[in-house]
Amino acid sequence: MTIIQTHQLTRTYGRHRGIEGLGLDVPRGSVYGFLGPNGAGKTTAIRVLLGFLKPSQGSARVLGRDCWREGQTIRQDVGYLPGDLRLYPWMTGESALRWIGRVRGLDLMPHGRELSDEFVLDLSRRVSQMSRGTRQKLGLVLAMAHAPKLLVLDEPTTSLDPIMQQRLHRRLRAGADGGQTVFFSSHSLSEVDRLCDRVAIVREGKLVTEQTLATLREQAGHWVTVRWRDEKSVGIEPPAFLRLMQREGRTWAGELDGPVERFVSWLEGKPIEDLSIGPPDLETLFHHYYEGGGDT
Amino acid sequence: MNHGLVGKSIRELWPATVMCGLLAAVFEGLVAFILPRFQAQMGAQILEMEFVRRVIEGMLGTRIADQLGPEIIRSIPWAHPIMLALVLAHAVICCTRMPAGEVDRGTIDIALGLPISRWQWMWTDTVVWIGSALIVIVMAVIGNAVGSSIVSKDRVMGLHQAGMIFANLLGLYLAVGAGAWLISSLGNRRGKVITTVFVLIVASFLVSYLEQFWEPARYAGWFSALSYYRPAEVLRSGQWPVRDLCVLYGASTVLWGCAAAVFIRRDLCTT
Known part of the structure; x- marks a missing residue:
């Protein structure tokens, strides 16, 4: 079942760049990474999905409903954490929970x-007295407290310490295993690599690629170092x-394109002294997409 | 109406409501208590000065004779700039909170992320706003009654007179508030919205005063708030100001309707 579906979704506004022809299909129970550099249009896309902005063209449906016309019904089953989270300063954590509950x-x-308790958050403190990280934790609690079918998190780990990031990842993974869908916007490559099942990469408002992480890993090159036995x-x-990126003395270092097996077969019978093959280098692949090397 | 939204609106509006209401009550009480003592002196000396007489006429929105009668004196607390400033400040505070205040503060994303329709939000905020307006104006009426009763029981306005003043002031309040709401619906910065509303209010009142001295200003008389809020005329005639009430409540309804239409259709998010 598809939880988020957009077709040729376009939104331009003011002087800011929006999104153009975005096509997404987010399956139920997945942790879906929405990646892109700052200003790529991630937040605009999320705002269209939640009914804050009206699409200029194309369609956007969440949980089978039209985002602009049926936003209220959609938001019943959605938990949202904004990227630039601001909460009412007079609220405490507890009163915020009670208010949203009402x-x-x-x-x-x-x-x-x-x-x-899981995020070590003191609910009795006023928002105005909370640090940025604590406010972020409260925002997460408020977004997740009603166990929504869809969690839309816009750069949720910003200002969270590594332990909290780990707890959040664990919680999101458990939610996805239980059928919850997580739409996870981020510009942290390693985070998406650790957490997500599928990933969409946007650049300058356009979708660059949309794949499972497993497929991306297959596409990603491996870093290889070979040390030859002799100078010949x-x-x-x-x-x-x-x-090949380096060729120093008897050592080669470079990026492997395609499966490792092919390279191992090629090495057969050759005089190698040492060989190391690193894990798939997603980061390089992502950078390749970010910087305009990928298909658009 | 959504109970959660009602609670939030009340929480945000009560400090301004209590403050403006108390200040209006104290001001009304003091002026109603003090002014009658100077009635004879004002009639004899101040009105002899043409300029001062015209300023007072501009403030009251009506011509005054050589004598300041009890109705004119009774109407001064209601038309005094301080009283109007307090009441209209409350209207501006309330009506610029949403959406301009929410966008400006950055809380709009959290609020709109909840399962509420914009219409529901607009409607709920309007009910709380009108409720708080009634509190402020009723407090002013009570303050006036207390101040007048200290001077003499006869000086306290009857229910009929108080009702007319109340309805006229509420009409002015709602028209200004609805106008502020419309500007707020169009804007994203609360400071700019408040400045715009303030400039418009000042311009509107300025027209009332200029009309007294400068003939061309009469062409802009329709824009003067005091052309439709005339407590002196109301108290003197004892007649309900039907035309004024129709204009004020009609303008309020139209402006509020436009504000709602803009708010429901526009793009909203933290900028």
């Missing part, structure tokens, strides 16, 4: 307390699928 017509206190072997012509 708006939603639910008692959020039991689950909210459980979440705040250094003269060997490298295969086309190995991009």
